[in-house]
Structures are given as C-alpha cells and as structure tokens.
Amino acid sequence: MKVTVIGEREVNELLDFPESAKKLVDAIASAFRDYSVGRVVMPRRTVMYIDNDWWGVMPCGSRNVGFSVKIVNVIESNKLRGLPTTQGIVILLDDTTGVPLAVINGTALTAWRTAAASAVSIKYVAASVDNVALIGAGLQARYHVLLLTRVFNIKRLLIYSRTKGKAIELMNLARDRGVDSVIVDSGFNAVKQADVVIALTTSKEPVIYGSWLHEGMHVISVGAPERESREFDDDVIRKASAIVVDSREAVINETGDIIIPMKNGLLAENNLIEIGEIIAGLRQGRSSSRDITVFKTVGIAVEDLAAASYVYRLARDRGMGVTIEL
Structure with missing residues (x-):
C-alpha cells in the first residue's frame, strides 16, 4: 500500500x-x-x-x-x-x-485546526474582529496569527505575554502581514482594548477576569486542558450571555474552565451551546451586539x-x- x-x-x-x-x-x-x-x-x-x-x-x-x-x-x-x-x-x-x-x-x-476552531467561533459568534488580543505568545499564538491574518481583516493586534522575546516575534510577524500590532504590559490592558480576546496559555490559574470584560466582547479560551486548570475566573461565566463550546461532553469532563463553575453552581450542562448547533441553526449564540460571549475549546478529534x-x-x-x- x-x-x-x-x-x-x-x-x-x-x-x-x-x-x-x-x-x-x-x-x-x-x-x-x-x-x-x-x-x-x-x-x-x-x-x-x-x-x-x-x-x-x-x-x-x-x-x-x-x-x-x-x-x-x-x-x-x-x-x-x-x-x-x-x-x-x-x-x-x-x-x-x-x-x-x-x-x-x-x-x-493541530496548531492550524485549533486556530481555525477559534476562527469559526469568531465567524459565527463575535460581534466584531477589528481589535484582537492574544494572551500568550507560544506555538498556538503564532498559528493564530498566521491563520487569523489570512481569514479576517484585523485592524489591530494586541499581545500580552510574560515572555517578551516571543511577544516581539509575534508582533513582527503580524506587522509583516500588514496588521498593526502592539505589545501591552498586562492582560488587563489587552482585554480592555479588544473586541476578541484569545487566551493561549498553560496557566493553571485564570488569566482573564470578568471584571475586565466590556459589552460586545467575544472571549476564547484555548488553554486549560486539565480538570484543575482554568483561564477564566467565575465572573467571566457570570457575565457571559452565551457560553459556546466545541463539545459539551468533552468540556464537562476535561477542563476546569467549565468543571469548576459547574461545581460552584454557576453553570449547568444545558447552558452550554455547541458551536455546531449554532452553525446548524439549532441554537442561538449571540442575540445582541452588546452581548459578552465565550467560546471554550478543548480540541476534539x-x-x-x-x-x-x-x-x-x-x-x-x-x-x-x-x-x-x-
């Protein structure tokens, strides 16, 4: 063969x-x-x-x-x-x-399809993609820059990372592809200026807080693949009008971003909307340009x-x- x-x-x-x-x-x-x-x-x-x-x-x-x-x-x-x-x-x-x-x-x-999954959520759920913030500057962040700059007309890319050298590399990559890009000094300042924020970290603790969010935002979490890890705090879940996921079965078993709020009584399984249900016209994601929406992906086969x-x-x-x- x-x-x-x-x-x-x-x-x-x-x-x-x-x-x-x-x-x-x-x-x-x-x-x-x-x-x-x-x-x-x-x-x-x-x-x-x-x-x-x-x-x-x-x-x-x-x-x-x-x-x-x-x-x-x-x-x-x-x-x-x-x-x-x-x-x-x-x-x-x-x-x-x-x-x-x-x-x-x-x-x-995996890096390309993960970035594509984020792009799907932006296409079907986000209100605007003018200003995009990345929290993290590793491999997944690089491929998000590669794909998102090919798919969307991003006006400004904001990057926050504790690793300055990698952040500079990402900034230069985005600029080489015609996108205005800046490094910011905190996750707070990245989120406050963004229409879409994407967390791409290996952090065990939240890197995005609900108190930072503003109307119309779309928040994506790619990291926190373990039951005890999370990139969102509970207030992100409280503020979200729609919590969209790649797979209900996967997220309720695999990621602390969903498991911990469920244990805290903030979230039930039927609150989770699969992105595929939105695409199929079975459920609604964003109902208003003022909604705060969340997309949690753990990556599925x-x-x-x-x-x-x-x-x-x-x-x-x-x-x-x-x-x-x-």
Missing part, C-alpha cells in the same frame, strides 16, 4: 494562503456541525500520563470524510529541550475501503479528521508530500 507522508513544512505551505486558510475554517465549521447533529462517530479521547507527561489518542470517523487517529502529547519539559510542548501525528484512512492514505505532522496540523482530510486532498492535488510503500 502507498501512503503519503506530509511534514510540517508541507502543512504550513499548503495552508498559509487566504483561500486555503478560509477553506480550512469552512471544513472545521462543517465538522462541528456534523458532530453536533450526530453524523460523526467520535469516542472520547483516551488519556494517560507517563509521570507528568500527558498523552492522548483521538479516533474519529465520518462517512465521505474519512477515518483518523491522532496520537498527541503535552510534555512541558520540552521547553528545556528546545522542542514544542505539544507534538503528535495524525493517521488518515479511507472510510470506505480502510486503506491508509496519509501520515501527517500532528504538531502543525473531528477537527483533526476534517483538517487531515483537507490537507491530504490539497497535497494530492498539488503533488506535495512524500509517497512511501508500506
């Missing part, structure tokens, strides 16, 4: 164009819709720890899209090794024949499947990747 190997360089080259970035966002939106209306077979991810290192296995199948399995890890000590803290691979198979099609660099693919299928088709059509015989 022949399998196409698609590396980090190819993934980035394929997706870093306005047309392909927008089509990736559309593919992720369709995946969210299909998941919420029951067209996807997606068991909960298998999670295990080796010492303090997090490992996950994420399978997903959807007829006429494909079947994928992602093996992913989060290894914080990789910071000391000069390696990404999140790495992985995605294996894509044909859903009709079961034939393996591709092995794709999961680090780049259907995103990997949609992104892998799209990237594989792009690579095949453009003759990219390396074909090997197994």
Whole structure:
C-alpha cells in the first residue's frame, strides 16, 4: 500500500494562503456541525500520563470524510529541550475501503485546526474582529496569527505575554502581514482594548477576569486542558450571555474552565451551546451586539479528521508530500 507522508513544512505551505486558510475554517465549521447533529462517530479521547507527561489518542470517523487517529502529547519539559510542548501525528484512512492514505505532522496540523476552531467561533459568534488580543505568545499564538491574518481583516493586534522575546516575534510577524500590532504590559490592558480576546496559555490559574470584560466582547479560551486548570475566573461565566463550546461532553469532563463553575453552581450542562448547533441553526449564540460571549475549546478529534482530510486532498492535488510503500 502507498501512503503519503506530509511534514510540517508541507502543512504550513499548503495552508498559509487566504483561500486555503478560509477553506480550512469552512471544513472545521462543517465538522462541528456534523458532530453536533450526530453524523460523526467520535469516542472520547483516551488519556494517560507517563509521570507528568500527558498523552492522548483521538479516533474519529465520518462517512465521505474519512477515518483518523491522532496520537498527541503535552510534555512541558520540552521547553528545556528546545522542542514544542505539544507534538503528535495524525493517521488518515479511507472510510470506505480502510486503506491508509496519509501520515501527517500532528504538531502543525493541530496548531492550524485549533486556530481555525477559534476562527469559526469568531465567524459565527463575535460581534466584531477589528481589535484582537492574544494572551500568550507560544506555538498556538503564532498559528493564530498566521491563520487569523489570512481569514479576517484585523485592524489591530494586541499581545500580552510574560515572555517578551516571543511577544516581539509575534508582533513582527503580524506587522509583516500588514496588521498593526502592539505589545501591552498586562492582560488587563489587552482585554480592555479588544473586541476578541484569545487566551493561549498553560496557566493553571485564570488569566482573564470578568471584571475586565466590556459589552460586545467575544472571549476564547484555548488553554486549560486539565480538570484543575482554568483561564477564566467565575465572573467571566457570570457575565457571559452565551457560553459556546466545541463539545459539551468533552468540556464537562476535561477542563476546569467549565468543571469548576459547574461545581460552584454557576453553570449547568444545558447552558452550554455547541458551536455546531449554532452553525446548524439549532441554537442561538449571540442575540445582541452588546452581548459578552465565550467560546471554550478543548480540541476534539473531528477537527483533526476534517483538517487531515483537507490537507491530504490539497497535497494530492498539488503533488506535495512524500509517497512511501508500506
């Protein structure tokens, strides 16, 4: 059997164009819709720890899209090794024949699809995307800059990070792509000036507080993947008119951003609106331009499947990747 190997360089080259970035966002939106209306077979991810290192296995199948399995890890000590803290691979198979099609660099693919998920929430829920703030300046923040500047007409990007060097790199990247970008000295000052704020941290404690929020904001949390971690405080939940998630089942089991407010009696499962339900027209997200809205994403396997299928088709059509015989 022949399998196409698609590396980090190819993934980035394929997706870093306005047309392909927008089509990736559309593919992720369709995946969210299909998941919420029951067209996807997606068991909960298998999670295990080796010492303090997090490992996950994420399978997903959807007829006429494909079947994928992602093996992913989060290894914080990789910071000391000069390696990404999140790495992985995605294996894509044909859903009709079961034939393996591709092995794709999961680090780049995950970063692009995560940014695309944020973009989907902005497209369907946010009131404005003129001023965007990023809290954090790591790998996910970089890919958010890459994708969001291809998809939206952002007027100003605000960056807050405790790592000044990475913040400067992000600022220069955004400026190179024609977006006015500045570094701010606190999370508070980033949030106060933003229409959309995106938290992309590994913090265990809140980095966005409800007292900072103003009317019309859209707040996104990408970090806090563990039950005891959170990027929002309780007041963010209290102030939100709509709390939108990628998967109800996933967030109530995996992230402190939802688990802790539920334990505190501030939130019930039926308060959570899946982004796919909004896309399918089943539920409403924002009802007014003055609403404060929240999108909490933990990342689900259907995103990997949609992104892998799209990237594989792009690579095949453009003759990219390396074909090997197994």
